[in-house]
Amino acid sequence: MLATGGAPPDGPGWAVEMKWDGVRIIAVCEGGGCWLYSRNGNAVSAAYPEIVAALKALSGTGSLILDGEIIAQDREGVPSFGLLQRRMHVARPSEQLVAEVPVQYFIFDVLRVDGVDVTGETYLERRDRLAELRPSTPVSVPPYWTDVDAEKLLEVAREHRIEGIVSKRTDSVYLPGRRTPAWIKTPLRQNTEVVVAGWTPGAGGFGTTFGSLVMGAHDETGRLVYIGNVGTGFTQAARRVLRGALDEITVSASPFEQTPPEAGAGGWHWVRPILVGDVEYREFSGERLRMPSWKGLRTDKPPALVEMPPLR
Incomplete structure (x- = not known):
């Protein structure tokens, strides 16, 4: 059962848990x-x-x-x-x-x-x-x-550097495999999964690995859409491991139906869109993630289920 993103709900009939x-x-x-x-x-x-x-x-x-x-x-x-x-x-x-x-x-x-x-x-x-x-x-x-102000618990989560809270209706049943508003997640930091679609060359100390990873997500029609590049949050060891993985899945053509205009300058390398990463970001206006930072690869979610982050 999956939660819907949003602000903590008002009114009775809700329980609140920490988001781990x-x-x-x-x-x-x-x-x-x-x-x-x-x-x-x-x-x-x-x-x-x-x-x-x-x-x-x-x-x-x-x-x-x-x-x-x-x-x-x-x-x-x-x-x-x-x-x-x-x-x-x-x-x-x-x-x-x-x-x-x-x-x-x-x-x-x-x-x-x-x-x-x-x-x-x-x-x-x-x-x-x-x-x-x-x-x-x-x-x-x-x-x-229960019967506790969710906003206060959100502040407690902030003080203890916990990811956020999840509010759940006390009368809700468990619906396997479904995303439902009966559970509402409220993260303090915005996190999303992304599909790795390619990489750009690095300079200086990053010359042997990459400069940034090209990120994508699926829109409501199922198309893989470009949502920006992420170039921070990597350790040097993680860069080496990722570059090795990227070299094994290289393809000649962009996996996007509409190749991002930024790629027109050349130098971008494409890969099969089979790797899923976890990214922290400031906000998403519908086109590009703002100030994304890499957190790591995920092996617990298939690329086909990576959806566009919510607008905020």
Whole structure:
């Protein structure tokens, strides 16, 4: 179930949760085994062995389907997507990496309990079921609040450098795979996924990698549309890794139906639009992302589902 972006709603009948900057994961536990799946259905159990072990202990021989977010926290306890990148792209992490970059699974919903589908129950009923689970580290159930001013919670999120808040109707059922206004996400920073469509040459220290990545997203008709370039937010190591990946998917023609006029000066290199990145930006007026900054590659969302960011 996916949230709609917007301002916190007014009026009664809403619960508020913190918005965690991590990777969305569905956990399926059955008969003593547990499996983790990313948002695009990829199996990622081997990438997070400590989460699987904790979920096995939690579920025992029963059955559970859970929805939540895997996060990594920095030294100050703030969720860090950049730190999580060190785990996201490692299929089978070493014991050393697991120790260096511990992760947690924050459960915020439940879809099935002991073989019973509970998606038709209300949000508060499902939350009561989560309260009965009593998981242990590194799995936990973060709190939610009702009858609290969402704007005040948004300020709390800001003070603690949390990504934002999510408001959920207390009577809402769980609608798998659907984006609905029954859940409203309010990020403090604007983030969006982008499709990497190409790159521009770099200069100076970036001469062996790239200057910027060419970004695209799909409009309401499904066309891949140019939404700007991003040239900041990369470490030098990330630039080298990305350049290697880009060289393997080079194509001669632009993947855009309408090639951006900026490419007319030449020097732009095109790639198959199969890589998805996470970008932070100031605002989007409908043509270009303003002041974008790269956060990292995403493996949990297929390029076809990357849509245009909201206008603001």
